[in-house]
Amino acid sequence: MERALQNMEHVPERQRLVRKLESITDLTEEERQALMDLPVILREFDAGHDIVRSGDHPQSCCLILTGFVCRYMLLPDGRRQIVAFHPPGDIPDLQSLHLKTMDHSVAAMARTTTAFIPHENLQRMTQRFPGLLHAFWRETLIDASVFRAWMVALGRRTAHERVAHLLCEMTLRFAAVGLAEGMTYQMPVTQNDIADALGLSNVHVNRVLQDLRRDELIVWRRNTITVLQWGALKDLAAFDPTYLHIRNLPGLLQ
Amino acid sequence: MERALQNMEHVPERQRLVRKLESITDLTEEERQALMDLPVILREFDAGHDIVRSGDHPQSCCLILTGFVCRYMLLPDGRRQIVAFHPPGDIPDLQSLHLKTMDHSVAAMARTTTAFIPHENLQRMTQRFPGLLHAFWRETLIDASVFRAWMVALGRRTAHERVAHLLCEMTLRFAAVGLAEGMTYQMPVTQNDIADALGLSNVHVNRVLQDLRRDELIVWRRNTITVLQWGALKDLAAFDPTYLHIRNLPGLLQ
DNA sequence: CGTGTTCTTGACTTGGCTCAAGATCGGTGG
DNA sequence: CCACCGATCTTGAGCCAAGTCAAGAACACG
Numbered sequence: 001m002e003r004a005l006q007n008m009e010h011v012p013e014r015q016r017l018v019r020k021l022e023s024i025t026d027l028t029e030e031e032r033q034a035l036m037d038l039p040v041i042l043r044e045f046d047a048g049h050d051i052v053r054s055g056d057h058p059q060s061c062c063l064i065l066t067g068f069v070c071r072y073m074l075l076p077d078g079r080r081q082i083v084a085f086h087p088p089g090d091i092p093d094l095q096s097l098h099l100k101t102m103d104h105s106v107a108a109m110a111r112t113t114t115a116f117i118p119h120e121n122l123q124r125m126t127q128r129f130p131g132l133l134h135a136f137w138r139e140t141l142i143d144a145s146v147f148r149a150w151m152v153a154l155g156r157r158t159a160h161e162r163v164a165h166l167l168c169e170m171t172l173r174f175a176a177v178g179l180a181e182g183m184t185y186q187m188p189v190t191q192n193d194i195a196d197a198l199g200l201s202n203v204h205v206n207r208v209l210q211d212l213r214r215d216e217l218i219v220w221r222r223n224t225i226t227v228l229q230w231g232a233l234k235d236l237a238a239f240d241p242t243y244l245h246i247r248n249l250p251g252l253l254q
Numbered sequence: 255m256e257r258a259l260q261n262m263e264h265v266p267e268r269q270r271l272v273r274k275l276e277s278i279t280d281l282t283e284e285e286r287q288a289l290m291d292l293p294v295i296l297r298e299f300d301a302g303h304d305i306v307r308s309g310d311h312p313q314s315c316c317l318i319l320t321g322f323v324c325r326y327m328l329l330p331d332g333r334r335q336i337v338a339f340h341p342p343g344d345i346p347d348l349q350s351l352h353l354k355t356m357d358h359s360v361a362a363m364a365r366t367t368t369a370f371i372p373h374e375n376l377q378r379m380t381q382r383f384p385g386l387l388h389a390f391w392r393e394t395l396i397d398a399s400v401f402r403a404w405m406v407a408l409g410r411r412t413a414h415e416r417v418a419h420l421l422c423e424m425t426l427r428f429a430a431v432g433l434a435e436g437m438t439y440q441m442p443v444t445q446n447d448i449a450d451a452l453g454l455s456n457v458h459v460n461r462v463l464q465d466l467r468r469d470e471l472i473v474w475r476r477n478t479i480t481v482l483q484w485g486a487l488k489d490l491a492a493f494d495p496t497y498l499h500i501r502n503l504p505g506l507l508q
Numbered sequence: 509c510g511t512g513t514t515c516t517t518g519a520c521t522t523g524g525c526t527c528a529a530g531a532t533c534g535g536t537g538g
Numbered sequence: 539c540c541a542c543c544g545a546t547c548t549t550g551a552g553c554c555a556a557g558t559c560a561a562g563a564a565c566a567c568g
Contacts, residue, residue: 073406076492081406095399098392103399103497137391138352144394145349145357147401152327152335154408155453159556190514199409201557206516222565238330243357413524444546458524460548476533 002043010042013065013088014115016177020089023176023246024142025135034125034132040115045108047188051092052106058096060116064088067112068188072196073104082197083147085109085170085189089177094140097122110188110223142245149243154199157237162198163208164237167218169244171227176246183227256297264296267319267342268369270431274343277430277500278396279389288379288386294369299362301442305346306360312350314370318342321366322442326450327358336451337401339363339424339443343431348394351376364442364477396499403497408453411491416452417462418491421472423498425481430500437481 018032027035040063045051051069052058064086071084071092083104086092092106097119126133149169153162174185191209195202212218217233219226227233241249272286281289294317299305305323306312318340325338325346337358340346346360351373380387403423407416428439445463449456466472471487473480481487495503 071402073402075406075410079410081409083402083405095395098388098395099399099499101496101499103499104402133387134352137394140391140398141349141352141394144398144401145353147398147405148325148327148337148358151337151401151405151408152329154405155335155450156329156333192514196409202514203516203558204556206514207556210516242355245353245355245357446546455525456546457526457548460546461524464548 002041004039004041010065010113010115011036013113014063016065016089017063017091020177021135021139023248025138025247026131027135028131031129031132031135034129038117038125039121040117043114043116045112045114047108047110047112050105050107051112051114052096052102054102054105056102057100058093058102058119060118061091061093061096061122062106063091063115063117065113065115067114068109069106069112070109070189070193070197071104071106080196081199082193083150084143085187085197087170087174087177087179087187091117091139094136094143097136109193138245145243145245150197159198159200159204159208160211161237162200163194163205163212164217164233165239166194166198167212167225167227168234168237168239168241170225171230172241172244172246172249175250176244183230185225186223187225188223256295258293258295264319264367264369265290267367268317270319270343270433271317271345274431275389275393277502279392279501280385281389282385285383285386285389288383292371292379293375294371297368297370299366299368301362301364301366304359304361305366305368306350306356308356308359310356311354312347312356312373314372315345315347315350315376316360317345317369317371319367319369321368322363323360323366324363324443324447324451325358325360334450335453336447337404338397339441339451341424341428341431341433341441345371345390345393348390348397351390363447392499399497399499404451413452413454413458413462414465415491416454417448417459417466418471418487419493420448420452421466421479421481422488422491422493422495424479425484426495426498426500426503429504430498437484439479440477441479442477 014036018027018035021027041060051062054073066088069086069092070082072080072082074080084092093102096102126136153165157165170187171180171183171185174180179185191205192202195205198205209220213220217227217229217236219228268290272281272289275281295314305316308327320342323340323346324336325340326334326336328334338346347356350356380390407419411419424441425434425437425439428434433439445459446456449459452459463474467474471481471483471490473482
């Protein structure tokens with residue numbers, strides 16, 4: 001269930017953290033090495049299981065190695081709002097370094113491998129490498145920037161625009177960590193999950209997706225998404241990638 | 255229009271920053287002093303004017319000394335989403351330290367005095383006092399936490415719940431920086447602004463507010479808000495203050 | 509091949525929107 | 539001190555985007 005990572009294990013997966021950080025900031029060779037050498041605990045989670053729970057006081061942060069994860073909040077009567085999605089390379093609860101009580105939960109959307117990094121190891125590393133401290137701060141700031149973009153979607157976009165916007169965002173984020181092949185990527189979410197992320201009902205999400213498929217903007221079969229007409233999708237969403245603060249966007253996706 | 259702050263000027267207003275940070279973290283005497291001694295540039299803004307604009311590359315952060323400020327984003331067709339409100343003591347664009355391009359704007363909602371703090375001064379101070387660096391990081395993390403709470407409101411709460419939730423939040427935040435007298439505070443926003451913050455129309459906000467007044471949960475005349483029935487408002491909003499990460503909440507407001 | 513999950517469809521409902529007009533408020537200048 | 543004017547608030551009527559409910563189809567997986 002839970003064990004320390006051995007040297008040379010999961011190297012490509014761990015590099016995704018480096019790649020993620022390098023998509024938003026500069027790292028020195030030393031910093032890259034420090035990240036790869038960070039002692040972590042491996043844990044696996046099945047789809048639908050919570051990785052961290054609202055109210056917890058975590059002692060470590062979880063890096064997603066494989067799989068897919070969401071963060072969500074529940075109202076007392078069970079209404080759910082998904083506030084973020086996280087592909088591999090992300091650390092969804094980085095904030096727990098400073099905010100001791102979790103105000104939301106993190107859940108696996110598919111079978112997920114996580115590397116738990118004890119807070120003390122992170123603290124020690126950021127003391128030694130202030131550059132990494134700033135990289136992590138920057139990462140949380142971009143997190144917040146994405147929240148703002150979602151707020152605009154939730155508050156002021158129509159259902160069609162919201163779905164298109166989410167698809168644009170996820171396309172870029174998967175591409176940024178090297179998990180897209182051209183315009184195709186794997187995102188293991190149900191229409192219900194999309195609904196809870198976009199403040200819609202599952203029925204309505206279904207109808208919107210049918211429209212997008214009918215108009216041949218996307219293909220979405222099982223967990224595989226392909227964007228057929230990036231320009232049209234971008235226009236529909238009024239998508240402006242500035243808020244992702246990704247450097248060196250792939251040319252295709254400008 | 256714009257000038258350097260003189261010693262001994264605006265001391266109570268500048269202390270609000272200290273007070274704000276102390277509502278969420280511990281400061282040493284040295285850190286408090288460093289904050290008070292920080293060289294800044296004073297600027298005044300009239301209601302409705304932008305303080306920072308989307309697309310800008312600011313070289314300083316703006317501390318709100320007096321007045322009231324919002325952050326907002328616009329869609330190409332003019333739809334507006336307000337993503338945050340900031341009473342005095344807040345630094346709404348603290349993120350510009352790391353994210354060079356503003357992805358949203360900051361606007362004055364009433365005549366507002368700001369203290370612009372050059373990035374280099376902030377950098378120097380946080381190098382000297384790592385505790386302040388962590389305080390500022392923490393502040394941006396709480397910012398993000400508030401965004402998440404707003405996302406839940408925008409995505410999953412009814413109009414009545416949204417309005418009640420916003421009122422609960424603002425009551426606590428004004429109280430935390432000493433700008434509330436009991437359950438009364440001054441918040442210079444129009445019903446239109448509330449609508450743009452909550453993803454509603456101004457007409458509907460008007461009707462909801464009438465309900466809240468009829469049920470004697472609140473009084474709202476001009477810019478003065480008084481919460482008459484904190485318990486009932488809290489229940490209606492299903493308000494849980496955890497997400498504000500405020501230490502030592504006033505007992506009244508538990 | 510059976511079973512639970514996810515997707516799809518239709519029929520109906522509704523919360524909140526739009527439009528438009530009138531009332532009220534607060535600040536300004538004479 | 540009052541008259542005026544633009545901004546804000548209020549009200550009513552009609553509408554529509556998206557929700558709810560419920561049942562059936564397709565799918566994935568053991």
